[in-house]
Amino acid sequence: MSSHTVPDFDTFFAGQPREHLLAAIDLALLEDGPDLTSDAVFGPVDRLAAQIVAKQQTLVAGLPIAPLVMERCAALLESPVVGGWTWTPHTADGDELPSGFIAADIEGPARLVLKAERVILNFVCHLSGIANLTRRYTRELDGTSTRLLDTRKTLPGLRFPEKYAVLVGGGQNHRRTLAEMLMLKDNHIDAAGSITAAVAALRAAYAPCPPIEVECRTLDEVREAVACTVDRIMLDNMDLALLRESLTVVPPGIETEASGGITLETLRQLAEASPHGPDFVSVGRLTHSAPVADFSMRIRKA
Secondary structure, eight states: OOSSOOOOHHHHTSSHHHHHHHHHHHHHHHHHOOOHHHHHHSOTTOEEEEEEEESSSEEOOOTTHHHHHHHHHHHHOSSOOOSOOEEEESSOTTOEEOTTOEEEEEEEEHHHHHHHHHHHHHHHHHHHHHHHHHHHHHHHTTTSSOEEEOOSOOOTTOHHHHHHHHHHTTOBOOOSSTTSSEEEOHHHHHHHSSHHHHHHHHHHHOSSOOOEEEEEOSHHHHHHHHHTTOSEEEEESOOHHHHHHHHHHSOTTSEEEEESSOOHHHHHHHHTSBTTBOSEEEOTHHHHSOOOOOEEEEEEEO
């Protein structure tokens, strides 16, 4: 079972996140087009029973997406079917499943079950893989005060599901959209001429001004960001020695975030670089390089 608070699925996927999730489901179903094979082999009244089975030890994430896929698939199905469908989960997101565990049962029209099968598995396998990798990173941080963040390096259209999976694995979300925090990166700073000028432009544009994070590459840039009293400083692609030195010049009122090329092998060293931080480490590979978890769907006649 999970050892941290798992986000409530319906709360996370409210408003814009839900709209994006449903759009992603619809697109996945439309990508498949008509299921000519199932339409020929099965008639409208034929029914199937299916089990979603974990084929490895794994966290589960994204399981509540399955009934949403069934709902959308039923609405978009190109061929007629008779009767409804049922969904019976046997676990919850954040639970760790042994290999062979039956995560859920589905029963319904054969054409519907088979059209939805791969879309359901694609979501559950992908999101569970992200949760698994996130859990490995968070375990490396056990006993430290450093918190794990994701990034915006997500697959197009899957920003919210992937960030949800990070939360299931025990990580935290960095900004979900560009509007949640003002973030000055190297391109902004180079174009503005300096960190000071870029920060001044932000504060002149917004009242009240949202939180500001500044990406710093050198010790001089860290000192300049500190002088601007920004909310958070990202220590970008710094080696351990430079990271340690940078942390010594950042006062307690400013958060610090280490980022860039962080692996499971280097994570602990970075987290213990200073008694005072970094407060966060952000890792892009949580979403862009997580190996998928192995789930299958076992199907039989109902």
